[in-house]
Amino acid sequence: MFRTITAVAAFALIAGVALAQDDVPEVETFDLGGGFYALYGQGGNVGVSVGEDGVFVIDDQYAQMSDGLLAAIAELSDGPIRYVVNTHWHGDHIGGNENFAATGAVIVSHENVRGRMVTGLEEPMGDDPIPPSPEAALPVITFNDAATFHFNGHEARVIHVPHAHTDGDSIIWFADANVLHMGDIFFNGHYPFVDLASGGSLDGTIAGLEVGLAIADDDTKIIPGHGELATRADMQAAHDVLVSVRTIIAPLVAEGMSEEDVVAADPLSEFNEVWGQWFIDGDTMTIIAYRSLNAD
Numbered sequence: 001m002f003r004t005i006t007a008v009a010a011f012a013l014i015a016g017v018a019l020a021q022d023d024v025p026e027v028e029t030f031d032l033g034g035g036f037y038a039l040y041g042q043g044g045n046v047g048v049s050v051g052e053d054g055v056f057v058i059d060d061q062y063a064q065m066s067d068g069l070l071a072a073i074a075e076l077s078d079g080p081i082r083y084v085v086n087t088h089w090h091g092d093h094i095g096g097n098e099n100f101a102a103t104g105a106v107i108v109s110h111e112n113v114r115g116r117m118v119t120g121l122e123e124p125m126g127d128d129p130i131p132p133s134p135e136a137a138l139p140v141i142t143f144n145d146a147a148t149f150h151f152n153g154h155e156a157r158v159i160h161v162p163h164a165h166t167d168g169d170s171i172i173w174f175a176d177a178n179v180l181h182m183g184d185i186f187f188n189g190h191y192p193f194v195d196l197a198s199g200g201s202l203d204g205t206i207a208g209l210e211v212g213l214a215i216a217d218d219d220t221k222i223i224p225g226h227g228e229l230a231t232r233a234d235m236q237a238a239h240d241v242l243v244s245v246r247t248i249i250a251p252l253v254a255e256g257m258s259e260e261d262v263v264a265a266d267p268l269s270e271f272n273e274v275w276g277q278w279f280i281d282g283d284t285m286t287i288i289a290y291r292s293l294n295a296d
């Protein structure tokens with residue numbers, strides 16, 4: 001049995017296929033206190049800081065969400081949107097870049113985000129090639145390991161985590177406010193998508209979650225890339241299940257079992273009922289783990 005990762009939902013997440021206008025959801029705003037908000041719509045969860053310097057935004061979902069997101073942000077602040085940080089290059093996190101840049105926002109990302117947007121991807125883990133992004137959507141400031149924004153009286157530390165969900169992931173940490181945006185390294189309550197075709201890896205995702213766990217405490221307000229707002233305990237659980245996945249599948253790879261045989265053995269069955277209910281089901285998680293560990 002050979003399976004490719006071509007679930008429609010997965011492709012929508014990766015490439016940001018256009019939604020029918022009727023399918024564009026309302027934006028839901030969650031107040032985290034202290035001028036911090038999380039905006040939920042369609043695509044990756046958006047983080048917002050508002051204050052005297054204006055608005056700082058983390059990720060901007062799909063292009064068709066921009067009107068709703070900009071309206072929701074306007075409810076929170078009269079100030080200009082000064083910066084948008086992209087946590088990684090997937091279309092459900094960068095799709096609004098062009099629209100946000102048109103309002104005057106400066107788009108910022110890890111250098112690999114811009115690099116992948118410039119080239120696109122011929123063979124993503126979804127089925128259709130991802131075309132290069134238009135110039136107007138590209139980040140205009142890039143960094144390699146880390147960047148710090150001094151904005152609205154806070155220090156926002158943007159920390160690159162290598163080869164995790166992709167090869168361009170950043171997490172954003174507002175230390176004084178105890179707010180943490182994890183990007184897609186953290187899917188709250190679901191197996192994560194690890195985009196091997198974009199330089200992601202299982203071990204890097206585990207390591208990325210450990211960076212977040214080292215930062216967070218029991219009071220940290222955590223915005224995951226997908227899923228409900230989270231606590232450190234939620235993130236610990238997401239980490240621990242991935243360590244279990246690794247512990248189960250690594251010996252099967254080391255034994256030389258084929259991918260088909262590993263999938264047929266249903267090695268993650270004890271976790272799938274809880275963790276495999278979104279677009280990464282148990283078989284897909286098995287395939288991702290197998291391919292990532294087999295490539296090491």
Ligand SMILES: [Zn+2]
Nearest residue numbers: 088090165184
């Ligand atoms: Zn993603």
